[in-house]
Amino acid sequence: MSRDPVMTDSYTHDGNQHQRASREDFETLPRRVMEVLERIPGFEGNAEIIDYMTQVLGLYERGDYYEAHKYLIASLERLPAFEPYLLYYIRVCERVLAIPLTREEKQYEAKVKQYLRHSKWLRKFTKAPLLKIRCKWCGRYTDYIDPDTPTFGFDLLANSCRVCGRMYPVPSWVWDSLDGRAYSYYRMSFKEDAFYEEFERDYNPMPQCQRRLTKK
Numbered sequence: 001m002s003r004d005p006v007m008t009d010s011y012t013h014d015g016n017q018h019q020r021a022s023r024e025d026f027e028t029l030p031r032r033v034m035e036v037l038e039r040i041p042g043f044e045g046n047a048e049i050i051d052y053m054t055q056v057l058g059l060y061e062r063g064d065y066y067e068a069h070k071y072l073i074a075s076l077e078r079l080p081a082f083e084p085y086l087l088y089y090i091r092v093c094e095r096v097l098a099i100p101l102t103r104e105e106k107q108y109e110a111k112v113k114q115y116l117r118h119s120k121w122l123r124k125f126t127k128a129p130l131l132k133i134r135c136k137w138c139g140r141y142t143d144y145i146d147p148d149t150p151t152f153g154f155d156l157l158a159n160s161c162r163v164c165g166r167m168y169p170v171p172s173w174v175w176d177s178l179d180g181r182a183y184s185y186y187r188m189s190f191k192e193d194a195f196y197e198e199f200e201r202d203y204n205p206m207p208q209c210q211r212r213l214t215k216k
């Protein structure tokens with residue numbers, strides 16, 4: 001992945017420098033994730049790209065990795081400057097799509113499709129399939145958990161995949177963004193080393209977070 005932009009434990013916003021994983025970071029994160037894309041030359045006023053990104057966001061967060069991937073690739077083809085900001089979403093989609101579905105999962109998908117084909121009034125009388133989503137780590141269907149569900153630093157299972165146990169299994173546009181991952185990295189939100197290793201491979205952050213420094 002591109003090493004550009006440079007990753008440190010602070011970032012600039014509205015002309016000021018702020019610490020990553022600070023309260024300010026948390027509060028402005030969703031807005032900054034969108035602003036950074038808007039600032040890429042060629043984005044503003046480009047109706048096609050704006051439409052693509054709007055689609056991608058919804059598809060990605062619904063766990064429709066196949067369709068999201070299509071729009072991500074198309075956006076990148078039209079605006080290559082997006083690369084450092086879209087590559088991680090593309091990787092997540094490709095990771096999940098490379099994992100074959102089990103027989104039960106195929107049956108589940110068929111049930112959901114069938115349900116969605118019903119007209120609205122008929123849906124009222126049909127039992128909705130339980131809401132499941134493919135885990136962005138292991139690719140298995142797991143219970144949907146709102147990506148913002150807090151763990152308070154100790155209730156690690158509150159936001160973990162029911163199958164592989166990894167934290168934050170539901171795809172999230174904000175948390176899977178460059179700045180969202182940087183927040184999680186310096187906040188040390190994950191219990192798994194794999195998250196830190198992948199982040200360091202992607203951005204070579206300087207300095208590394210405390211958890212990684214004390215490990216050495």
Ligand SMILES: [Zn+2]
Binds near residue numbers: 137138164165
């Ligand atoms: Zn999982």
